[in-house]
Amino acid sequence: KKVIIRLMKEPYIWDNYSDQPYPLQDKDYKKRMRKSQLFSLVKTFFISLFVLPFSIIMTPFVKRKKINSSDFFCLGLDFEREPKEALEMLRELEIERVLLRVKLWEMDKLPLLREFILKCKDKKITLKILQDREHIEDLLLLQKDLETIFSTLSPYVDMFEIGSTINRAKWGFFSVDEYIRFYQVAYDLKKSKFKDIKLIGSGVIDFEYHFTAHTLFNSLEYRFDGTSSLLYVDRRGAPENMQMGFTLQDKISLLSTMVWLSPKSEHELHITETNWPISGTAPYAPTSEYECVSEELYADFMLRYHLLALASQQVDSLSWHQLIASGYGLVDARDVLRKRKAFKVYKYMLKTLKDAQFLRLDIKRGYYILQFLVENQLLQIHWSLRPTTLKKEDYFNVFSYSGKKIEDTKLSIGSSPLYIFIENETKKKDLGEV
Incomplete structure (x- = not known):
């Protein structure tokens, strides 16, 4: 087959590695x-x-x-x-x-x-x-x-x-x-x-x-x-x-x-x-x-x-x-x-x-909590710029950021956000005070 090579006109050159033009040299x-x-x-x-x-x-x-x-x-x-x-x-x-x-x-x-x-x-x-x-x-x-x-x-x-x-x-x-x-x-x-x-x-x-x-x-x-x-x-x-x-x-x-x-x-x-x-x-x-x-x-x-x-x-x-x-x-x-x-x-x-329906975002000393409503269930997503821990309550259903279920009793909150579903809304407490 005849290969057709399509090029930008000089002095512009396309970089196929990074999908953008090279910096102008002229x-x-x-x-x-x-x-x-x-x-x-x-x-x-x-x-x-x-x-x-x-x-x-x-x-x-x-x-x-x-x-x-x-x-x-x-x-x-x-x-x-x-x-x-x-x-x-x-x-x-x-x-x-x-x-x-x-x-x-x-x-x-x-x-x-x-x-x-x-x-x-x-x-x-x-x-x-x-x-x-x-x-x-x-x-x-x-x-x-x-x-x-x-x-x-x-x-x-x-x-x-x-x-x-x-x-x-x-x-x-x-x-x-x-x-x-x-x-x-x-x-x-x-x-x-x-x-x-x-x-x-x-x-x-x-x-x-x-x-x-x-x-x-x-x-x-x-x-x-x-x-x-x-x-x-x-x-x-x-x-x-x-x-x-x-x-x-x-x-x-x-x-x-x-x-x-x-x-x-x-x-x-x-x-x-x-x-x-x-x-x-x-x-x-x-x-x-x-x-x-x-x-x-x-x-x-x-x-x-x-x-x-x-x-x-x-x-x-x-x-x-x-x-x-x-x-x-x-x-x-x-x-x-x-x-x-x-x-x-x-x-x-x-x-x-x-x-999901977004509800609110809380930020306190580099600790982030986003709240969503997902199919009538409360979801909180937690991460922290300074690694810390959070006690896992009985009504938490916790997943890693890739969807793996987490059973630990103490949750490590750091760079990778955690998804925390609140199973029983009557038991949930305000987690803004972290």
């Missing part, structure tokens, strides 16, 4: 392009200078929503990577929402993507459309290819995320204005030909909300049907750790406030990518070894991130990146497919919480 090109977008960069600064402080002030006044837990959990995957096994794992997990990617420089793979999506017809699909510099510069080409994507896939896709990682030059954008022109093409197609499709953006990565502020507050004629964010916190270590005085919950609250205040977006917030890189997996890990964590901590952090985001009642969906990825996924693809511990943790989390 520094002169990068400097020249940033200089050409100076006006937009100045706009970003001045818009954020007003929007961010005002949003911080308004954050306490934003009401929580009632989040549908079954729609909250979403799992990203590569439709070309072990597709048969991936579909089997999706069935095993019984997940109801998945996120797929399509690369604009690989339009010839659209039939293959459509075939995969049809095999996921019982699931809600979020499709992330990845850009390249060619489509950013040639908006007529972008219009043609977006129209092809929408025509081919809109009957099967719940929402399209237009663009990704817009605040990293290696992904092709050098300013927010460039992204807005890019998104405007998709929005104009929605208005003229595809009125029923749902478009989300702007896909800013990390805690760099000055870029998000620019996309949400300007005078141009477009709207998002929801705001997307790649809210990674892996460089800070544990999901509870602070950055500039903001915890993960604070970051979510601030972003939700910006969305709530914005005239450009419906009040929906979708975290469409997050994970932790795994130690000892280079060159598959997307960061250096310094940021990597063990497989045990990866499972802990993954579960705790989901729990904190769900407890915020401000995130409509959270997509874990991703199912099969040697450097950061639930399944290691080196040599043979190997389900990591995190796969079992994710499976039990889904089984237990996808129909």
Whole structure:
């Protein structure tokens, strides 16, 4: 068979190990392009200078929503990577929402993507459309290819995320204005030909909300049907750790406030990518070894991130990146497919919480208790940043984070959350006093 190799155009190069572009090596090109977008960069600064402080002030006044837990959990995957096994794992997990990617420089793979999506017809699909510099510069080409994507896939896709990682030059954008022109093409197609499709953006990565502020507050004629964010916190270590005085919950609250205040977006917030890189997996890990964590901590952090985001009642969906990825996924693809511990943790989390009703979150001296109602039974999920113990009461039904029943009379509460079902509600006591 003739092998067709599809490449991004230089100076952009795609890294198949970590599923992202390599950093730009042509520094002169990068400097020249940033200089050409100076006006937009100045706009970003001045818009954020007003929007961010005002949003911080308004954050306490934003009401929580009632989040549908079954729609909250979403799992990203590569439709070309072990597709048969991936579909089997999706069935095993019984997940109801998945996120797929399509690369604009690989339009010839659209039939293959459509075939995969049809095999996921019982699931809600979020499709992330990845850009390249060619489509950013040639908006007529972008219009043609977006129209092809929408025509081919809109009957099967719940929402399209237009663009990704817009605040990293290696992904092709050098300013927010460039992204807005890019998104405007998709929005104009929605208005003229595809009125029923749902478009989300702007896909800013990390805690760099000055870029998000620019996309949400300007005078141009477009709207998002929801705001997307790649809210990674892996460089800070544990999901509870602070950055500039903001915890993960604070970051979510601030972003939700910006969305709530914005005239450009419906009040929906979708975290469409997050994970932790795994130690000892280079060159598959997307960061250096310094940021990597063990497989045990990866499972802990993954579960705790989901729990904190769900407890915020401000995130409509959270997509874990991703199912099969040697450097950061639930399944290691080196040599043979190997389900990591995190796969079992994710499976039990889904089984237990996808129909749960969130009640409250209590935090005291680094000890966390989340309470849910699961099939009319009270569930508490406990973990602690400082290892401690808790007496197991007679009316506790306790499971590990992977679903193993625990019979110990003294419970070790630490990094790995425990699921504690309260069997007899008339006997339960207030466990907030830990």
